[in-house]
Amino acid sequence: MSDIIQLLPDHVANQIAAGEVVQRPASVVKELLENAIDADATEIKLIVKDAGKTLVQVIDNGKGMSVTDARLSFERHATSKIKAAEDLFRLNTKGFRGEALASIAAIAHVELKTKQAEDDLGTSIEIEGSVVKSQEVAVTPTGTSVSVKHLFFNIPARRNFLKSDTVELRHITDEFHRVALAHPNIAFAFYHNGSDLFNVPQENYRQRVVHIFGTKTNEKLVPVEEETEVLKISGFVGKPEFSKKTKSEQFFFVNNRFIKSPYLNHAINAAFEGLLKDSYHPSYFLNLTVDPKTIDINIHPTKTEIKFDDEHTLYAILRSAVKHSLGQFNIAPVLDFDQQGNFDTPYSYKNKVAATPAIEVDRDFNPFANDFGGGRQSSSRNTGFKSAPTASWESMYVGLESKGNESSSDFSQVTFESETKDESIFTDSSIETRKTTFQLQQKYIVSTLKSGMLIIDQNRAHQRILYENFLKHITIKEATSQQLLFPLHLHFTPNELKIIEDLKTDLGHTGFVFSEMNAKEVVITGVPVGVPESEVSIILEQLISDVENDVPDANFSAADLLAKSMAKSLAIKTGQSLNSTEQEHMVNSLFACKEPNVSPTNRPTFVTMGVDDIEKKFM
Incomplete structure (x- = not known):
């Protein structure tokens, strides 16, 4: 039998290694930014085109590389950070395995320009798919510039797995945030398709968090x-x-x-x-x-x-x-072991017995002295006010004994105002009304059928109802808004504001009215009918989260995602009690939908149990 095990070619091994290190354009951004930080750069620029699919470029003002180091940096496991295995446990740098540049060069077109401060000229290297195309002297500023173009050009299958530009840009932004937050002592700039997304100077940590x-x-x-x-x-x-x-x-x-x-x-x-x-x-x-x-x-x-x-x-x-x-900071209650000393009992009182407080009573004091002409004079004479003569206080109780027997009957004659009964004008006393639905565990609505029993999941059913209503409003562009008495000011991050701006038109079709949108806040003056003002921020946060995780490209798909997200936010939750009218309205509205069988996320909204199924339970 012939041998079947063979060594892989270098370019195939590099592509396999690249699959572990480089998963998407954001992986390239992370590796290049970390290399720039290891080069002791104080200013780093990140330039991205088409969410990194066309170009990812990192420019730094670090110490640069020599001609030999520039060439060796693209070899696998070539690194200046470790020399022995023990060095792996004494790491204070970012990159150390020497895999990043070699992996990136295996699946993209890479151009490197670098120069050290003591050199007059720098080095320029161009590599395509691990193959060095050129290496020559170049005029370049001190530091390093790495351009990665046409990512996954030689692995079409990997390129097809990339998401939309918005999703990939979100991943790049996340990596930028992680690196920028970890190094507030470095100035960062981030550009996408020629627009300035972030530009943060050297600052302290709190300022860096606020800037981002x-x-x-x-x-x-x-x-x-x-x-x-x-x-x-x-x-x-x-x-x-x-x-x-x-x-x-x-x-x-x-x-x-x-x-x-x-x-x-x-x-x-x-x-x-x-x-x-x-x-x-x-x-x-x-x-x-x-x-x-x-x-x-x-x-x-x-x-x-x-x-x-x-x-x-x-x-x-x-x-x-x-x-x-x-x-x-008085956010949560804690035991205060550093309380002020004046609240403590002095040591000199440690062994003393508490003395019983003395009570002095003026036994000659008579508050009714004026009425009887005796006793101590009223205080009104001392203060200059003259009190009017009043009847004896004992006269207040005259006649109560004779009326004692009648007092119990007085309460029996008290009448209470009854609540007004609102009867429908269509109510017919000859027709017996009966409840056709009831709620189970505040989660399911149970109703009867001719053939058995219907069990509805109230949350999923309400999601389907709201989803079709929102989708209808977005499609026909006719939604009713309720104006707010006071405008609602909401604050979001720059990335979140960009998402809301992209969906502003579709949000307007559902009933949202935006009076102002700037780099700091969003001002809302109108919301869809039935949406509480307190739920607006929750709805938009949920929408942003859904968009970040799955951003569609087509307009209809964007409207579909918006309708799903709003339906999920506004649908009644498990544990909410519904009265009979609300339960029946839920059932009728669900079966008036075009697709009542499933929720917007394709989960069943109801199940049925026939009489035969119920009878089998008793066999």
């Missing part, structure tokens, strides 16, 4: 500071009243590296226990500084997951620090 997530964020932040031998914590958590239904504002940074840790996230949720509404998530921007020897950051290709030596200790410290900050 909007000026309204400043009032939401609660500082968190704690330093122990094991862990140092600094950063901010959001106030509970500003919590969101999404996890878009949750950032952990360990040694200036963004990570994802469900275990530490649980510690934050435990600190907020009792302060958040159901299905709401706290915001936090926390920097954790630990000894590099106590963590392993080499367990995931993208290095977003870290293994800690002692997670339980970190959990306890993090939870206590956050809880202390919430109590210190």
Whole structure:
């Protein structure tokens, strides 16, 4: 039998490795930004075209590379960060495995320009699919510029799996946020298709958070500071009243590296226990500084997951620090061990017995002295006021004994005003009215059929009803709005404002009226009929979350997504009690829909049980 195992060619191995490191344009952005940070850059520019599918370019003013280093940087496992395996546990830099540039060059057209400060001329290298096309001397400023064009040009299957430009741009923006938040001492600029999305200068951490997530964020932040031998914590958590239904504002940074840790996230949720509404998530921007020897950051290709030596200790410290900050700033009640000393009992009174308070009573005082002409004179004579003579106070009770027997009958003659009964003009007393529906567990509506029983999921059914109504209004562009007495001012991040601006027309067709929309806030003066003012911000946040996770390209699909999102936000929830009229209206409205069988998310809205099925249960 012939041998069947063979070594893969280098270009195939590089493409396989690229699949682990480069999943989408955002992966390229992350690797290039981290390389620029490792080069000690103080100013970094990110230029993106067509959500990174056409171009991703990172320009920095770092220390640059020599001619030899520029060429070697594209070789696999070529790195200046580690020399031995032990160095993996003493890492203070971002990139260290030497896979990023080699992987990117295997699946894109890459152009590198770099120059060191002591050199007069720099180096320019062009690579296409791991093949070096040219390397020559070039005039370029100090630092490095890396341009990645036509990503996945030689792997069409991977390119076809990329999402729409809006989705890919969101992923790039998320990576930009993570890097920019971790390094407030570096100035960043982000351009997409020639427009300026972010331009943040060197600043402190609080200013960086406010610059990225909007000026309204400043009032939401609660500082968190704690330093122990094991862990140092600094950063901010959001106030509970500003919590969101999404996890878009949750950032952990360990040694200036963004990570994802469900275990530490649980510690934050435990600190907020009792302060958040159901299905709401706290915001936090926390920097954790630990000894590099106590963590392993080499367990995931993208290095977003870290293994800690002692997670339980970190959990306890993090939870206590956050809880202390919430109590210190009067966000949550805590035991105050630093209370003022004047509230404490002095030591000199420690062994003393409490003395019984003395009570002095003037036994000669008679408040009715004027009426009887005796006793002490009334205080009115002393104050200069003259009191009018009054009858004896005993006359108030004269005759009560004779009327004692009649008093019980007086209450029997008291009549109470009965409630007005609103009877329908069509009510016929000869027709027996009976309840045709009832609610089960405040979740299902049960109704009878000729052939058996109908069980309706009230949440899914209401979603179907609202979905078709919203879709109809968007399609025919005839929706009724209710004007607000006072305009509603809502604040969002720049990325969220861009999404609302794209959907502004469709939102207007559903009944929303926008009077103003700028870089800081959205002003709403009208909402769809039946939408409470308090629900507007929740609806828009849910809509933004849905759009970020699945953005369609076609206009009809955008309207469809908008209708689904609003229906999901406004539908009655499980646990809401409905009276008989509301239950019957729900049943009638559901079966008036075009597709009553399924919800907008293609889940069944009702099930039926025939008489035969019920009889089988008793066999």
